[in-house]
Each structure stands twice: as C-alpha cells, then as structure tokens.
Amino acid sequence: MAMRRPALSAALLWPALVVMAPLLLGPLVLLAHESLKPFVGGRVGGDESGALTLQNYAQIADPQYVRYFLDTFRVGLLATALALVLGFPVAHFIARRAGPVMRRLLVGGLVGTLFLSIIVRVYAIAMTFGPHGPLADFSRIFGVTASSPDGAELMVVLGLLNSTLPLVALTLIGTLQNINPRLEDAAMSLGAPRWKTFFQVTVAMSLPGILSAAIIAYAFCISNLVVPMLVGRGFIVFVSNLIYFRFSEVANFPSGAALSMVMMVISVALFYGLLHLVRSHWQEAGK
C-alpha cells in the first residue's frame, strides 16, 4: 500500500504535465529557435532560409540595453518594497484589529480593486497625480515635478503599486491569521515592548508569507507592459515594452525572442538567488 501511493501521485501528475508541456515548453523552444534566426529589414519575422546566428543576442549586449534591464528591475523593486511596507499594516489591521463588518468591507474593497481594469486604474492615477491633475504637487514630496522624467517614473511606481498593494495585502492577511496571537501576548507578558514583539514575533513569523507576496508582486511589476506604456511617457521603458515593440511594431521577431530569453533567464536566476539568500539567512537565524 505504501508503495502504491507515490506511484498514484506520479500518475496524477501526468494530466497536468501533458497539458503544460506543449503550452509552456513548446512555445519556449520555438522562442529560443526564433531568437537564433537572422532578420531581414522590411520582412515579417525571422528569415527561415538564413543560417542560425547569435547576432540578436550580440545587439542586446550593447551597454545601453543594460540600462533598460536595470530600470525594469529597479522600478519593480521600488514598487514591490512600497507595496510590502504599505500592505503589511493594512493586512495586520484586517487580520488583528478590524471587526467583522470592517473586515468584510476592507477585504471586499481589496478584492474589488482587482476586478477593475488595470487601464482604468492607471489612467485614474495619471489624471489625479499627473502634471495637470488635482494632486500634481504630490510628486514634490519626493523632490520631483510631475512633468519631469522622474515624475514619469513616479507615475509608473504608483501605477504598479495600485495593483500590487491589494495583492500583497490579501496574501498577508492569510499569513497573519495563521500566526497565533497568543505568541505575541506571551512575548509581551514576558516584558517585550510592543514594537519588539511586532518585529521579532509577528514580522519574523510572517517572513514566508512576506516572501511569497514579494515574489508575486515583483513578478507582476517586472513583466508589466501596460503601466510604463501608459504613464511612462516614452521615458520609462521596461524590457516588456522593448519586446512588445519588436514583436508588434517592427516585426523583428528574432530580436524580440532574444530579449525575451535573456529576460527570462535573468528573472529566474534573480528569483532563485533571492530565495536562496532569504532561506539561508532565515535558516541561519532559526538556528
């Protein structure tokens, strides 16, 4: 019986694998192949008759393109960090302080925002905080004017935050609800001040949830196309935008495919690197 269970589990994996392999791996292999094809200006897609080449990757190696990758990861990181800093107190309030009615209202509100089109949300931000919006001076808090390139970056961060904040808060509500409040009471009854209890018990025990929320938010940010396109004003351009222009506008599929492959490899490496870093520190702290 004990031998049959793993076999059964493995057998149950097959339907998912059969669906996922052609849907995920198939296109990835095609994309990798496309990235090696030469491109002839004025034609659509890669040249099928030409010899495979690494030229498309060589073009991305230009130092100016490093800037686009750095911008994407930096702005994404900023929006994720802000979402965590602002989302944690919201989640904490909902999980620990809010009454049943208030909790329903707040969770409903957070879920409701996810059903609102991202385009509507981004335009609402542009109209409110943009150079001619009623809160145009908001950007001055950060020492920038709304019409400057840095103002455009602020708009992109706000646009991303608008989507990531509800995601982060909703993820953390579950995490916080799973932490027994008596542990916090125990810490305080033993003389720990409230702030120390919060950071060394509540936050420390929420780390797995915080990490999950951060990964979800960061993945959303660095793969985002719409927000920089709508409020970046052509100044803030993410790698997704570069890929989109190549596939959609100039029909240079090989270059778009090469950028996609590089972005995918860097993103996966980054996530695994971060996971490894956090886990090793976390386990070290646990010892």
Add this chain to the structure above:
Amino acid sequence: MSLTRRDFTRAALAGTGLAATGLSTLGLLTPAQAAERLLVVQWGANWIEVSKQIVAEFQKTNDTQIAWELHAGGSAAVVAKIKAVWPRTQYNVLSVWDPVFRAMIAEDWLLPIDESIVTNLKTIPDQYIQKNAKGEKMTVPLSTAGAFWGYREDLLPGGFSSLEDLLKPEFKGKLCVPYPINLTGLLIVSAAIQRGGNEKNAEPGWDFIKELAAKGQIGEICTSNSEYINAMATGRYSVGFWNNGGWFATAKNFPVKLKSRMPDNKGFLYNEGFCVLKGSPQKAAFEFANFFAEPKMNELYNMNLGSGPTQPSAKTNPMLVDWYYTPEELPKYAYFADFAYLSSVMSEWNARWEREIVPLVRKG
C-alpha cells in the same frame, strides 16, 4: 415500462437528427445561406466612430455582419498578429496605410481588388492605389492623409516659423512626438529634411532629434492616436508632430495651426484605405470596401477624419482647406516618402531610438 438515461439520450439525439433532416429538406434550415461575417480591423477614435455610421447605412441593403477589432498601437502591429497565424487569420478587411500595404503585398497576403465588385475604384486616381509586382490593384484608398508639425494656438500664440525654433528654452518639455515606429519614422525624416537630409540620408535628422532630446524639449513620446489626442488635450504640450487624424481631433476642441508650409521643411502625404486578406469571403469583403469608396460615403468618412477624400467628386471638410496643398503647392511643400525603404530600416531605427534617444530624454 422503464426508460434508462442512455435510452432517453439516444431517443433525443435520433429525434433531433430526424427533425433537422426534415427541416433541411423543407428548406427551413439553410446554414450555407446565412449572412457572411467580416472581421474588420480599424483604428480607434474618429475612424471607428465614422465607420460604424457608414456600416449602419451599408447594412440597410446588405446583410453581411461586421465585427470590428481596433488597432493596438501602430497599424503595423496587425502584421505581426497575422504572421503568427498565417494563413489561418480571422481578419478579412484591414484599414491601414501605405507602409503597411507595402509590407502585406511583400508577404503576398492580399487579394487583388475585384473591380467588377469594387466599381467605385474606377474613379479613384490611379496613383493612390498600391499595386503588386504584376501591376494588380491591391488596395482601395479611402483617404489622402498626412503627417505635419503643428501647435495649439491658445498655448503658443506666436507659434514658430522653423523647426530650429523648437530648440529655444521656451519649448522645453513642450513637444509631443511619436515613437519612431509610429508614422514609420517620418519624425526622423522631417528632422533630416530640416538639416538637408532625407530618409536615405537620415543622419542629420538623428542629430537634430538628439539635440531636442538632450535639451529636454521632448515632453512625451506617444505610441498611438488616442495617446496623442489625450496628450495634446491636457495642455501639457503645445507643439507636436502627428497625423492629420490626431490634429483634427485636437482641432475640434482647441485652436490648432498646422505648419504644413514651412520654407525649410515639408509635410508628408500618404494614403489610407482598405485591403482584403486572402481566404476572406471575397464578395462580401469587396462589397463592403466598395460601399466605403462610394463618393457620398467617402465624403462622410473623410469629413469626420479630417482627411482628404480620394473620390474627386467628394467634398473636403472646410476645416482642412488650409491643411492640404493646392496642386501648385505640392512640389514646394509636400513630401512623398519612400515607405518601402523606411519599412526596411524601421527595426534598425527603433533600436537606434532605444540606444540613443531614450537615454537622453530620460535625463531630461
């Protein structure tokens, strides 16, 4: 008597089959004769609004069903979408412009226009019609359109007389321009003409755009008509370079002056219209295109777009009198770019913009 679920299902299926056969024999079910359906790709903003008006007229006498899809970004994007699935595309009729016509003719995707159905093509001047290597007519031109520099007179009462003026400090952050892939690089060509070059000698144009970018004159880089119209409506920008459609929409709400007659620069002219993809229901598609090319409809279409009609008998919107050129003015002020060449360098220009211009505008 008991009836199992399986018996019931069999009986129901048999009954349905018999009923369908009977109705079909009597001619009550005629699926093949159902109305044709066309999926038409059109630009948003004024284009789709006027097209729906014309289709309402079309459907009074024709039962072809029309479904619309809007261009996302530049109209060249539709080429990539078609390539990905060709020849199993869902699209039938495309509303695009000269460079995109050329790309699709090069891919051999288009049906030659059947002039026995598109009878209105006869009165459209031949030079407007794009042809394939065999000389077959491949497009139904509906508009003579253009791309021009211009400004909002309410924000910039004095205007400007030359593109060189745009380098002055008072224009810092005031320019709204297209990404080079929009309008197929005409912004760079315009800047090149300003400094003695052209599309094949674009280096002076790149230098000029770099100067504008480095001085912080460029306030926004747009990628679609709607984006441009919205940007100019906010009042953030007083000067722009865009197509007549974007300017026309802006001019409906604000006083606009087009700089189409500058002594040291040119305005760009081209045609927009319909083409029909292979594999489409030909009769329905050509009847649809023919209806739009009918002089009255051509007039209505262009009155609303701010474009010049292609039917000589159609009237031009009075607002446009100053925008386009008289035959005598054409050689002096109009420029007909080599779109086949521009299409061949567009990917390279796009990459160059990313490498050389965006870092400069980013610095402000």
